[in-house]
Amino acid sequence: MNWPMIPPPPDTPPCGPPAPVDGGWVVTRHADVVAVLTDPRYVVPVAPGGPPGTLAWLRGTVSRFSAPDRHPGRRALGVAALRDLDPDELRDAAARLTTRTLDRLATAGRVEVMGQLARRVPLEVLAARLGLADPAAAVPAVTAVAAAYHPGADPAAVTLADRAVATLLAMSPPAPAEAAANRIGLLVQAADATAGLIGAAVRHGLAAPAALGTADLLAEVLRLDPPVRATRRVATGPTRLAGRDIGPDATLLLRFDSANRDPAVHPHPDRFHPAGPDQADHAGCPADAGRNGHLALARRPAPALTFGAGPRGCPGERHALALAAGVVEVLRARCRPAGTPVRYAPHPTLRVPTSLEVTFR
Numbered sequence: 001m002n003w004p005m006i007p008p009p010p011d012t013p014p015c016g017p018p019a020p021v022d023g024g025w026v027v028t029r030h031a032d033v034v035a036v037l038t039d040p041r042y043v044v045p046v047a048p049g050g051p052p053g054t055l056a057w058l059r060g061t062v063s064r065f066s067a068p069d070r071h072p073g074r075r076a077l078g079v080a081a082l083r084d085l086d087p088d089e090l091r092d093a094a095a096r097l098t099t100r101t102l103d104r105l106a107t108a109g110r111v112e113v114m115g116q117l118a119r120r121v122p123l124e125v126l127a128a129r130l131g132l133a134d135p136a137a138a139v140p141a142v143t144a145v146a147a148a149y150h151p152g153a154d155p156a157a158v159t160l161a162d163r164a165v166a167t168l169l170a171m172s173p174p175a176p177a178e179a180a181a182n183r184i185g186l187l188v189q190a191a192d193a194t195a196g197l198i199g200a201a202v203r204h205g206l207a208a209p210a211a212l213g214t215a216d217l218l219a220e221v222l223r224l225d226p227p228v229r230a231t232r233r234v235a236t237g238p239t240r241l242a243g244r245d246i247g248p249d250a251t252l253l254l255r256f257d258s259a260n261r262d263p264a265v266h267p268h269p270d271r272f273h274p275a276g277p278d279q280a281d282h283a284g285c286p287a288d289a290g291r292n293g294h295l296a297l298a299r300r301p302a303p304a305l306t307f308g309a310g311p312r313g314c315p316g317e318r319h320a321l322a323l324a325a326g327v328v329e330v331l332r333a334r335c336r337p338a339g340t341p342v343r344y345a346p347h348p349t350l351r352v353p354t355s356l357e358v359t360f361r
């Protein structure tokens with residue numbers, strides 16, 4: 001199979017040594033990103049907290065923005081809630097809800113994937129299984145919280161998010177405050193990233209041959225067009241990274257999108273290559289001519305970093321992949337690209353289409 005090239009999305013920095021930008025550092029190479037994510041001297045920017053039941057309280061209570069001493073206990077709360085969810089069941093439920101939605105929209109002939117499916121189905125399925133009393137009503141509330149979850153949100157979005165946190169708490173099962181916050185945190189973490197993955201898979205893979213499995217499609221889309229493009233860390237003291245001196249309190253922007261195309265770990269970084277360059281059929285890949293098995297093993301590509309790595313890596317990876325697969329499998333069977341332009345919401349670290357149309361086959 002001669003797989004296509006997928007060029008980097010706009011503004012993806014090329015791979016290179018850590019670079020000073022705007023008073024901080026941008027880290028782009030695969031090994032450097034992993035080194036930072038697994039080094040306890042680099043910490044996440046900690047959220048200070050706020051009055052109970054507000055967005056600031058949520059941010060200050062979830063594991064995602066917790067200081068190292070609070071992080072393990074809070075992460076365990078989210079992991080425990082996820083342990084009860086069976087990814088196969090999530091995938092089937094997402095597929096059923098997608099099917100019902102498409103049945104309802106069939107007479108219109110067109111589907112706007114982001115609003116009607118990608119931003120709705122994974123959250124509704126997850127909210128139901130996490131015990132929220134009204135899963136359909138939880139979807140807009142989670143979306144409002146997600147819109148203001150990362151630093152720099154505008155005040156109007158924060159006001160909406162404050163109300164949405166109260167709504168979500170009111171429909172959550174009774175639990176101590178920290179457990180309730182981290183349960184809601186699962187939904188908020190899932191929201192944009194899973195929608196973005198579905199959008200990217202539809203954009204790049206809706207017309208792909210049926211022989212390409214949806215799991216392989218999702219894995220390669222996560223590498224080449226990651227919905228989470230980057231994350232941040234702060235240095236707790238003077239450190240040295242790849243020969244560069246990083247000062248105390250320096251902010252590091254870790255670019256998953258760049259690292260996922262690092263030629264040091266991906267011999268053909270821009271080629272969509274689902275089974276991995278070393279395991280797949282190499283026909284049409286002239287650069288592979290003459291490679292022997294040992295060389296191939298030595299160059300086995302590293303996994304994409306889109307779910308992070310280390311003690312704060314995404315605990316919802318299997319759930320995200322299952323939910324996205326349920327939606328994308330049904331779309332692949334029933335829809336084709338509409339050919340209309342795909343637009344993206346501006347965001348410093350996320351890449352999520354604002355709208356993405358498909359038509360029925």
Ligand code: HEM
Pocket residue numbers: 044062063064065075078082126185186187189190193194197227228231232305306307308309311312313314315316317319320
């Ligand atoms: C394609 C979808 C997703 C992507 C790409 C993604 C990516 C990530 C990344 C990169 C991080 C780590 C951030 C960092 O280290 O700074 C993270 C954290 C997290 N994710 Fe995901 N995620 C996805 C879906 C989900 C889903 C579906 C859930 C829940 C069901 C989830 C729950 C979480 C939680 C709770 C954290 C914080 C973990 C901690 O505090 O240790 N994510 N995610």
